[in-house]
Amino acid sequence: MTHRQPLPADLFDELCPSALLPFRFGxxxxxxxxxxxxxxxxxxxxxxxxxxxxxxxxxxQSLRGLERDGFVxxxxxxxxxxxxxxxxxxxxxxxxxxxxxACAWAAEHWDELLDARERHTAx
Amino acid sequence: MTHRQPLPADLFDELCPSALLPFRFGxxxxxxxxxxxxxxxxxxxxxxxxxxxxxxxxxxQSLRGLERDGFVxxxxxxxxxxxxxxxxxxxxxxxxxxxxxACAWAAEHWDELLDARERHTAx
DNA sequence: GGGGCCGGTATCCAGTCGGTAACCACCCTG
DNA sequence: CAGGGTGGTTACCGACTGGATACCGGCCCC
Numbered sequence: 437m438t439h440r441q442p443l444p445a446d447l448f449d450e451l452c453p454s455a456l457l458p459f460r461f462g463x464x465x466x467x468x469x470x471x472x473x474x475x476x477x478x479x480x481x482x483x484x485x486x487x488x489x490x491x492x493x494x495x496x497q498s499l500r501g502l503e504r505d506g507f508v509x510x511x512x513x514x515x516x517x518x519x520x521x522x523x524x525x526x527x528x529x530x531x532x533x534x535x536x537x538a539c540a541w542a543a544e545h546w547d548e549l550l551d552a553r554e555r556h557t558a559x
Numbered sequence: 560m561t562h563r564q565p566l567p568a569d570l571f572d573e574l575c576p577s578a579l580l581p582f583r584f585g586x587x588x589x590x591x592x593x594x595x596x597x598x599x600x601x602x603x604x605x606x607x608x609x610x611x612x613x614x615x616x617x618x619x620q621s622l623r624g625l626e627r628d629g630f631v632x633x634x635x636x637x638x639x640x641x642x643x644x645x646x647x648x649x650x651x652x653x654x655x656x657x658x659x660x661a662c663a664w665a666a667e668h669w670d671e672l673l674d675a676r677e678r679h680t681a682x
Numbered sequence: 683g684g685g686g687c688c689g690g691t692a693t694c695c696a697g698t699c700g701g702t703a704a705c706c707a708c709c710c711t712g
Numbered sequence: 713c714a715g716g717g718t719g720g721t722t723a724c725c726g727a728c729t730g731g732a733t734a735c736c737g738g739c740c741c742c
Contacts, residue, residue, distance in 0.1 A: 505672050530668060
């Protein structure tokens with residue numbers, strides 16, 4: 437009954453980033469920004485439409501972080517009107533796949549989670 | 560060139576949880592705890608071995624959250640020695656799939672991310 | 683009955699995160 | 713020249729998270 441292998445002590449050492457990154461990806465809005473960019477480049481004010489609960493400061497923070505990590509590019513067009521376009525890099529686009537998997541999971545199991553939460557608070 | 564569809568305003572309304580949940584899953588350590596439980600039930604002190612950078616308080620917090628949301632069960636065995644075992648529920652086990660996908664992504668692209676970050680801070 | 687181990691709590695504290703509000707430089711239009 | 717839209721920045725602030733440290737009751741073994 438207790439013949440299971442013991443867990444190794446270095447399973448999640450700090451040198452194993454892939455253990456920690458995935459489900460703490462970016463900040464609160466990073467994943468949603470990526471999904472908004474899925475259909476092509478978008479301008480700052482375009483992104484503000486679906487993300488209307490995000491203030492410009494926070495959206496800027498998110499975009500800066502995604503740019504820093506190589507998920508999006510930021511290109512400034514001077515003519516004919518000043519405009520800034522954000523677009524996915526190949527790296528950012530590759531992130532859409534696990535993101536979609538996670539979203540599919542949530543779509544399928546979300547109410548189970550809600551049920552469990554309700555059962556736990558009011559039994 | 561600007562023939563893209565505009566982004567809908569209600570794409571990520573608060574009633575669409577599956578948009579926000581996935582990549583902000585649980586707290587900082589929740590995903591790691593799930594992976595530790597993949598091989599079968601584990602006791603509190605067993606979990607502390609691979610998660611040696613997590614203090615007991617924080618580990619307790621994480622486990623309580625996972626229990627509340629129906630990802631793990633907590634069972635107390637009185638005999639022969641007092642012991643507490645944490646195990647995955649089917650819901651928790653189903654979460655391992657997208658989690659593995661995300662981890663695979665990270666394993667494949669982690670150094671690209673590091674490169675991008677380095678290129679961004681020191682050019 | 684003393685010292686372990688097991689499974690936590692209690693307390694405190696620093697840092698981060700997200701949010702509000704205000705402001706700003708630039709360019710175009712009228 | 714005034715006004716408005718674009719794409720932000722800055723200052724401030726409260727709430728929450730995560731971490732350090734210490735402590736604790738129950739049970740077993742010696």
